[in-house]
Amino acid sequence: MKTLREVLADADARHVAVGHFNISDLAALKAIFEGAKELQLPILIGVSEGEREFVGVKQAAALIKNLRETYDYPIFLNADHTHSIDKAKEAAEAGFDEIIFDNSQLPIDENIKNTKEAVAAIRAIDPSIVIEGEIGYIGSSSEIIEARPEASLTLSTPEEAVRFVTETGVDVLAPAVGNMHGLLKSMTTGAADAEHKHLNIERIKEIKAAIANTSAKFMTLHGGSGTEDADFTAAAQAGMTIIHVSSELRLAWRRGVEEGLKDPNEIAPYKIVAPAVPAIKRIVIDRLKLFNP
Numbered sequence: 544m545k546t547l548r549e550v551l552a553d554a555d556a557r558h559v560a561v562g563h564f565n566i567s568d569l570a571a572l573k574a575i576f577e578g579a580k581e582l583q584l585p586i587l588i589g590v591s592e593g594e595r596e597f598v599g600v601k602q603a604a605a606l607i608k609n610l611r612e613t614y615d616y617p618i619f620l621n622a623d624h625t626h627s628i629d630k631a632k633e634a635a636e637a638g639f640d641e642i643i644f645d646n647s648q649l650p651i652d653e654n655i656k657n658t659k660e661a662v663a664a665i666r667a668i669d670p671s672i673v674i675e676g677e678i679g680y681i682g683s684s685s686e687i688i689e690a691r692p693e694a695s696l697t698l699s700t701p702e703e704a705v706r707f708v709t710e711t712g713v714d715v716l717a718p719a720v721g722n723m724h725g726l727l728k729s730m731t732t733g734a735a736d737a738e739h740k741h742l743n744i745e746r747i748k749e750i751k752a753a754i755a756n757t758s759a760k761f762m763t764l765h766g767g768s769g770t771e772d773a774d775f776t777a778a779a780q781a782g783m784t785i786i787h788v789s790s791e792l793r794l795a796w797r798r799g800v801e802e803g804l805k806d807p808n809e810i811a812p813y814k815i816v817a818p819a820v821p822a823i824k825r826i827v828i829d830r831l832k833l834f835n836p
Contacts, residue, residue: 544611547619547640547673548714550585551761551784560779560834563587563763564827565623565789566603567594570816571796571823576610576618578827584835587641587785589623592630604637623787631661635668643717643763647677651703654678658711678707679719681766698746701753708759715785716754717763720746720778724766724790739771744781751782761785767830768792775833788830795822 545553554561562579566572566588579586590603598606607620621641622634634642644661646654658676665674679699699718708716721742742764751762761784767775768790775786799819809815 544615544617545585546671547587548671550617550619551673551715554585555761555782555784558780558782559836560764560775560783560786561585561587562827562831562834563589563621563623563785563787564792565589565591565594565787567597568796568816570799570819571792572606574820574823575792575827576616577820578824578831579618580614580616582828582831582835584831585617585619587619587621589621589787589789591623592625595622595630595634600633600637604639607640608638625661628657628661628664632664632668635665635672638669639672641673641675641715643675643677643715644713645677645717647679647681647717651678651707655707655710658707658713662712673714675715675717675763676707676711676713677717677765678703681719681722682724698743699750701749704750705753705757708754708757712758714759715761715763716750716759717765718746718750720750720764722764722766722770740766740769740774741771742774742778744774744777747778747781747783763787772833775830776836779834786830786834788826791826791830792823795819795826798822 803815
């Protein structure tokens, strides 16, 4: 079976993207894995610091390892948005395939300094782990918000991308290119005229070209939920090798559980959460098809 690094290299060469979906329970993992298997596409499972605290760091690693070995399937685990070196080391020691060290909320000089230290610490534990760094502000969490943060409208530049990658030595770069964490409330209505996020595809191309000869062979699009469908495909073709979707899955999970709670006599947890599985799976399949047209 290919390693994550080999899977990313193959996707990059074909101008498609590997889907990255977050979990915090077995219902979401079941839905994501079934969707990926149905399309026979590799998949990245993400667990943020908060999700890792709930699921368990070693437990999340064991779940993904079991699925990969049992089904001989390219499913990989990412320590999403890791903000401290101690948390990064914890994920590395647990056997995660990728770690995102995110200090993008800090001024770029501090971000570079801290990310460089994190890269050294992670590689001292396991040099095979794929390490990602982030520049630019795209919001702070996957949630439903009233209005887009003004700071999230600022795009990362090719110049700061080259500097960041060169000085930190990360394998993957996550820039700000019009993306944003979370969903605007107007995006949750399902209406035909609902607002969507729009990406700056030209800026993606510019950054991809600028870092072509650096350590960062791949780029990640964070905050993909609510993005215009055509922009997903264009982003992959322009150089995004990994695309994250989380808030859409959380919303589908909630609505599925609400459906499961309609029977006041039902008390079996697995029956209550069951409607969330097909709801999440539909989104995963739809998104993966856009990432891999």
